[in-house]
Amino acid sequence: MGIKIxxxxxxxxxxxxxxxxxxxxxxxxEDRWVCSFYDEIAxxxxxxxxxxxxxxxxxxxxxxxxxxxxxxxxxVAMGIDRVERVGDDLLDSAESLQVAAALAARLKxxxxxxxxxxxxxxxxxxxxxxxxxxxxxxxxxxxxxxxLSVDPAGRxxxxxxxxxxxxxxxxxxxxxxxxxxxGLAEPHIPVVTRVMKAMKAKIENFPAPxxxxxxxxxxxxxxxxxxxxxxxxxADFPDNVKELIGCLQEAGALS
Amino acid sequence: xxxxxxxxxxxxxxQPTRTSRQMQSAAGxxxxxxxxxxxxxxLKGEPYEAGRHLAALGQLIESRGKPRxxxxxxxxxxxxxxxxxxARLRSGYLGSVVDLRWExxxxxxxxxxxxxxxxxxxxxVQTPALVxxxxxALSVTGEGxxxxxxxxxxxxxxxxxxxxxxxTAATGxxxxxxxRVVAGGRGLGEPENFKLIEELADALGxxxxxxxAVVDAGWRPHDEQxxxxxxxxxxxxxxxxxxxxxxxxxxxxxxxxxVVAINNDPDALIFQNADFGLVGDALQVLPALTQALxxxx
Numbered sequence: 001m002g003i004k005i006x007x008x009x010x011x012x013x014x015x016x017x018x019x020x021x022x023x024x025x026x027x028x029x030e031d032r033w034v035c036s037f038y039d040e041i042a043x044x045x046x047x048x049x050x051x052x053x054x055x056x057x058x059x060x061x062x063x064x065x066x067x068x069x070x071x072x073x074x075x076v077a078m079g080i081d082r083v084e085r086v087g088d089d090l091l092d093s094a095e096s097l098q099v100a101a102a103l104a105a106r107l108k109x110x111x112x113x114x115x116x117x118x119x120x121x122x123x124x125x126x127x128x129x130x131x132x133x134x135x136x137x138x139x140x141x142x143x144x145x146x147x148l149s150v151d152p153a154g155r156x157x158x159x160x161x162x163x164x165x166x167x168x169x170x171x172x173x174x175x176x177x178x179x180x181x182x183g184l185a186e187p188h189i190p191v192v193t194r195v196m197k198a199m200k201a202k203i204e205n206f207p208a209p210x211x212x213x214x215x216x217x218x219x220x221x222x223x224x225x226x227x228x229x230x231x232x233x234x235a236d237f238p239d240n241v242k243e244l245i246g247c248l249q250e251a252g253a254l255s
Numbered sequence: 256x257x258x259x260x261x262x263x264x265x266x267x268x269x270q271p272t273r274t275s276r277q278m279q280s281a282a283g284x285x286x287x288x289x290x291x292x293x294x295x296x297x298l299k300g301e302p303y304e305a306g307r308h309l310a311a312l313g314q315l316i317e318s319r320g321k322p323r324x325x326x327x328x329x330x331x332x333x334x335x336x337x338x339x340x341x342a343r344l345r346s347g348y349l350g351s352v353v354d355l356r357w358e359x360x361x362x363x364x365x366x367x368x369x370x371x372x373x374x375x376x377x378x379x380v381q382t383p384a385l386v387x388x389x390x391x392a393l394s395v396t397g398e399g400x401x402x403x404x405x406x407x408x409x410x411x412x413x414x415x416x417x418x419x420x421x422x423t424a425a426t427g428x429x430x431x432x433x434x435r436v437v438a439g440g441r442g443l444g445e446p447e448n449f450k451l452i453e454e455l456a457d458a459l460g461x462x463x464x465x466x467x468a469v470v471d472a473g474w475r476p477h478d479e480q481x482x483x484x485x486x487x488x489x490x491x492x493x494x495x496x497x498x499x500x501x502x503x504x505x506x507x508x509x510x511x512x513x514v515v516a517i518n519n520d521p522d523a524l525i526f527q528n529a530d531f532g533l534v535g536d537a538l539q540v541l542p543a544l545t546q547a548l549x550x551x552x
């Protein structure tokens with residue numbers, strides 16, 4: 001019997017979307033959303049496992065409202081068998097712990113052998129939902145994998161984790177949660193006909209049970225720190241190199 | 256709950272890393288304000304495995320009580336341990352923060368969101384606050400007293416095990432921990448010219464960084480990539496050579512303290528994100544800069 005893989009995906013603002021402060025407590029986000037870069041890598045990694053083990057069952061999950069649906073349509077277009085939306089738009093603004101609890105509740109019912117997700121979503125760089133889901137499921141996890149192989153018969157997985165300065169190979173029994181780092185797989189761009197078909201796919205919704213209490217309280221937003229106007233060196237080489245060193249010394253950057 | 260702030264300290268070559276020193280200094284100041292005690296916590300157990308290190312932290316919490324906060328570097332271990340511990344304790348996770356302060360009795364953090372296009376300030380309402388700190392990002396205010404260190408054994412536990420450790424072709428120090436970074440991009444023309452970057456980095460005691468373009472082209476290892484799908488760096492000095500300054504790259508380095516851009520295109524976007532700009536041919540400027548810096552000592 002094949003294994004069951006659940007892939008967690010999220011729709012995030014495109015990395016070129018303009019994001020500005022509307023007020024000290026509200027952001028204005030340009031309406032350009034995509035499935036998170038690392039989540040697409042996780043989707044492709046799951047598809048690769050299915051290529052090697054055709055009886056693998058793939059289920060993509062996303063928590064939230066309309067945008068979760070969009071992320072799941074991307075998963076369908078890429079070739080995922082089945083998709084499920086968990087909860088509703090209340091989860092769009094919920095904190096990582098609450099999103100993780102909602103996903104974990106549904107995953108408990110599904111009982112996957114392997115859970116895949118992106119190493120971070122790219123909107124808040126928290127990299128939190130994956131490890132939190134693993135904790136709620138009582139499942140070990142390996143973050144930032146660049147290699148992954150699964151032995152369904154032996155119920156084992158082997159992941160290469162990208163760590164500072166190298167790659168560590170980790171062996172684990174299933175079930176296991178693995179988060180995807182750049183390099184784990186190369187997401188393909190689905191053909192237009194599949195994208196069109198995915199637009200019509202039926203996406204089941206599963207309500208999320210009441211989650212944990214809020215653990216964080218937002219104080220507000222700030223603009224990114226701004227840099228003063230650039231000081232340009234003269235065009236005369238090599239004088240401009242001397243000038244640059246002078247500037248760096250003055251700025252205390254060479255001490 | 257006890258009145259302690261713990262710093263998960265990581266060593267490199269026997270010394271605490273730059274980020275660990277910054278966290279210790281920040282924890283010391285935060286603790287002093289509230290009459291708490293800051294402790295450096297060293298988890299002893301090689302190699303790092305999430306299971307054993309979590310178990311060791313669990314035992315430390317058992318024996319000492321829950322601290323007010325635990326700080327770890329937002330690196331390959333901290334990013335596994337802190338969110339997981341937050342879920343276990345149902346307490347607040349403050350991820351990849353760049354600043355910490357008290358908001359009343361709550362620990363509050365500033366952190367970049369949307370890849371640094373905005374910053375968010377959040378307070379933790381359920382303690383302990385589990386914090387990961389962006390490497391290099393905290394400012395150190397004076398050296399401060401070294402913290403008392405608590406060493407905890409982290410014996411192996413059943414579960415996933417590290418069965419192999421392969422080091423990436425060692426090219427020097429880790430770009431996200433380095434106090435100085437010299438980064439190169441497509442503008443260098445060909446992979447061989449990266450030796451000019453390496454030489455300047457050597458002269459400055461800096462780490463080598465690279466743009467996505469040259470990593471994707473296979474010139475440099477992914478370990479060196481600075482930017483959205485690579486590393487986020489906060490060095491004291493960042494020198495970008497032959498890098499156009501696409502938003503992708505800028506999001507990875509715009510919190511560097513002093514930024515120098517060297518590019519032959521005066522309209523390159525990188526100049527908008529630099530303190531000092533030099534328009535010129537990197538192949539000519541780099542050796543001259545290296546030479547001049549060497550001659551300085």
